Amino acid sequence: MATIRGCNLPEDLYYLIDKHVWAKPIDGGLLRVGITAVAAKLSGGKLAAITVKAKNIGQEVKQGKSLATVESSKFVGPVPAPVTGVLVRANDALAANPNIAVSDPYGEGWIAEIKPSAWDAEKDKLATGASGVASYQAKLEADNISCS
């Protein structure tokens, strides 16, 4: 567990830093994905909706392409896929309360589960571990972002 500029950034996740999304391997060769505490901060705090495009379930979404959308009164934007993979399921709990993605972005507030198409090739390009968190810290400092 690491806290950088007020942002909780666990070392055991794989980050696509520029897009502020994370991936974590789970059972069955799947990845759970979501937004980082940084994205939660940048989205303005109180969310109106997080929506996974239903048409995409069962389809392959390329790394960096939109997996879901985040809406708040101040902001609207995509949740880019951290890696290429087939969208298996969305987190149904987000429909009732999208703000779990802000209050618990790495736990109850995960966004989707995907079956990665090229995990071994793509994971090397994601930031992880202590060095990954250090890279994320550099990005936050360069962009002058803090979560507190």
Added chain:
Amino acid sequence: MDDKVMIIMTSGPDTPRRCATPFFFASLAVAMDYDVTMFFTIDGTLLLKKGLAETIFPKTGGKPVSSFMQEALDAGVKFTACTASTELHDLQPSDLIDGVKMVGGAFMWQLAEDCKTVLNF
């Protein structure tokens, strides 16, 4: 290729509360990987006049319409304006903000045929 959608914007300065959501929906559609075009006609075209959208506030104390428009442009929404509607308002193409493509009504019909969805505000 991404699916196309179009938003036809006819609301203008007389109805400020109708002038934020269309741009928000446009930005949202880009976030959903749609190829998004807004077609401004009737009073909607007035919003494209340089400096005007900065003075229109959908909500008192909130952001001006220009801010919603800039977010849509930054997201990649394409702005097109109906040439005939500029004549209605005595506007020259040079009176409009940068990045607007002037088109005829037939452009709108052809694009509508290519689009999955057309919204009208």
